[in-house]
Amino acid sequence: DTGVSQDPRHKITKRGQNVTFRCDPISEHNRLYWYRQTLGQGPEFLTYFQNEAQLEKSRLLSDRFSAERPKGSFSTLEIQRTEQGDSAMYLCASSRDRVQSEQYFGPGTRLTVT
Amino acid sequence: AQSVAQPEDQVNVAEGNPLTVKCTYSVSGNPYLFWYVQYPNRGLQFLLKYITGDNLVKGSYGFEAEFNKSQTSFHLKKPSALVSDSALYFCAVRDGGTGGFKTIFGAGTRLFVKA
Numbered sequence: 347d348t349g350v351s352q353d354p355r356h357k358i359t360k361r362g363q364n365v366t367f368r369c370d371p372i373s374e375h376n377r378l379y380w381y382r383q384t385l386g387q388g389p390e391f392l393t394y395f396q397n398e399a400q401l402e403k404s405r406l407l408s409d410r411f412s413a414e415r416p417k418g419s420f421s422t423l424e425i426q427r428t429e430q431g432d433s434a435m436y437l438c439a440s441s442r443d444r445v446q447s448e449q450y451f452g453p454g455t456r457l458t459v460t
Numbered sequence: 461a462q463s464v465a466q467p468e469d470q471v472n473v474a475e476g477n478p479l480t481v482k483c484t485y486s487v488s489g490n491p492y493l494f495w496y497v498q499y500p501n502r503g504l505q506f507l508l509k510y511i512t513g514d515n516l517v518k519g520s521y522g523f524e525a526e527f528n529k530s531q532t533s534f535h536l537k538k539p540s541a542l543v544s545d546s547a548l549y550f551c552a553v554r555d556g557g558t559g560g561f562k563t564i565f566g567a568g569t570r571l572f573v574k575a
């Protein structure tokens with residue numbers, strides 16, 4: 347088990363630019379989740395996948411956010427036209443394909459929008 | 461919609477004393493409940509979960525949690541706190557009534573264990 351990895355670990359971008367983050371889940375995990383965490387808050391659900399299918403997306407997520415998992419393995423999260431309010435830690439997690447399964451989290455990507 | 465509340469931003473306890481970190485939840489169906497811990501500069505780690513059965517569940521590092529359906533609570537406990545337990549603790553819930561995997565996290569409780 348190599349764990350969940352995320353790349354990059356840190357990203358600084360200027361307002362209005364697009365950014366893309368990558369998540370590599372634990373290989374045998376079918377489920378993959380994206381969260382956003384700001385200082386002093388818990389992880390906020392963004393979206394999740396079962397294999398390549400995106401099954402649910404938070405209504406709080408604007409159209410500037412999009413996520414893909416094209417081959418059911420790694421996933422990407424893209425933010426278009428970044429705003430300062432997008433500054434946060436973006437967390438990825440994966441789990442087995444049972445609703446009782448716990449999630450394994452990556453180290454996160456810290457985004458700073460200047 | 462499911463929700464989770466952690467009423468305490470911070471809990472302070474002396475080393476060797478018992479600790480409790482509180483969590484209450486709201487779901488439409490049966491709850492799947494989880495506790496995670498976040499140490500400084502490290503990712504979230506799973507501690508324990510309640511799915512069904514015995515109301516007292518045991519997890520990693522000597523932690524346990526008690527599920528109380530009537531009070532819709534899932535408090536995290538440890539009989540004897542260690543300084544190394546100081547961290548940020550998150551309660552999380554999935555709504556078994558929806559069948560989905562969406563997980564809602566509480567805002568977190570910071571635990572300080574004083575030597």
